[in-house]
Amino acid sequence: MEGLKVLVTGSTCGIGLHTAKIIFKKGATVILTCRDEVRGRRAVESLLVGVKEEDVAKESERIHLFTLDVTNYNSICEFTDEVSKMFKYIHVIINNAGIMGVPFELSVDGIEMHFATNGFGHYVVVERLLPLLLKTNRPDFKSRVIVVSSGLYRNAETIPQVSKLLGQKTYEYSSKQAYAFSKLANCLYTVALAKMLEPHNVGVYCVRPGFVNGTKLGRETHWFLRALAAPLI
Numbered sequence: 001m002e003g004l005k006v007l008v009t010g011s012t013c014g015i016g017l018h019t020a021k022i023i024f025k026k027g028a029t030v031i032l033t034c035r036d037e038v039r040g041r042r043a044v045e046s047l048l049v050g051v052k053e054e055d056v057a058k059e060s061e062r063i064h065l066f067t068l069d070v071t072n073y074n075s076i077c078e079f080t081d082e083v084s085k086m087f088k089y090i091h092v093i094i095n096n097a098g099i100m101g102v103p104f105e106l107s108v109d110g111i112e113m114h115f116a117t118n119g120f121g122h123y124v125v126v127e128r129l130l131p132l133l134l135k136t137n138r139p140d141f142k143s144r145v146i147v148v149s150s151g152l153y154r155n156a157e158t159i160p161q162v163s164k165l166l167g168q169k170t171y172e173y174s175s176k177q178a179y180a181f182s183k184l185a186n187c188l189y190t191v192a193l194a195k196m197l198e199p200h201n202v203g204v205y206c207v208r209p210g211f212v213n214g215t216k217l218g219r220e221t222h223w224f225l226r227a228l229a230a231p232l233i
């Protein structure tokens with residue numbers, strides 16, 4: 001992966017952090033995102049664990065940390081503007097940042113939180129970074145977008161009306177359904193974007209990671225349920 005530039009959203013912990021670590025070890029330049037600078041710095045440090053003291057300064061040049069809240073349009077615009085100024089190319093975008101099981105809440109832009117985080121915000125990030133993905137300098141590597149979905153997409157019972165996602169109508173909110181729908185949206189988005197980008201030789205793939213223990217995704221889940229589920233996971 002040497003020479004490739006890889007963006008991983010939500011890289012302060014969990015799957016995003018471990019993905020960034022592996023990709024960094026394989027020689028890529030990694031673009032990390034955080035909402036909280038302290039957590040972001042900690043992530044950067046953990047990527048450098050094991051790097052020889054004399055190589056730290058040089059290796060650090062392959063790590064770039066940005067602030068991004070994918071539920072906030074202004075934050076997305078600032079982030080994508082900064083990235084576009086700093087980089088000519090991005091070879092891989094990994095839409096990883098996610099939340100699960102949060103009570104009903106609207107983002108600052110008025111969008112239901114699961115959909116805003118797991119789906120819509122990433123759609124805007126990718127739209128705004130497409131020029132960097134399309135003009136590649138590496139004909140030997142097929143640039144790609146990787147969307148981290150979940151097998152729980154299958155639990156989505158309905159596709160909610162847009163007015164519900166925008167909080168304009170009261171409805172019986174279920175955090176499980178909201179998560180499932182956001183992950184179904186990931187799958188549908190992948191299919192649509194893959195078709196759109198096929199002529200440009202950019203791949204779009206959806207990943208189902210399975211149950212991954214030790215991440216912070218279940219922070220809203222009751223501790224007792226988490227303890228029960230842990231051995232199964």
Ligand SMILES: NC(=O)c1ccc[n+]([C@@H]2O[C@H](COP(=O)([O-])OP(=O)(O)OC[C@H]3O[C@@H](n4cnc5c(N)ncnc54)[C@H](OP(=O)(O)O)[C@@H]3O)[C@@H](O)[C@H]2O)c1
Nearest residue numbers: 010011012014015035069070097098150211212215216217
């Ligand atoms: N763990 C599993 O078993 C599992 C299974 C299937 C799918 N997945 C999917 O895998 C992805 C990663 O999950 P995980 O288990 O690694 O969860 P995690 O440990 O909670 O990590 C989530 C990451 O997303 C970031 N994030 C949350 N809201 C954000 C926002 N508004 N803007 C920017 N970043 C935000 C978090 O940053 P902060 O540090 O700021 O909170 C964190 O870095 C998610 O899309 C999830 O749906 C996980």
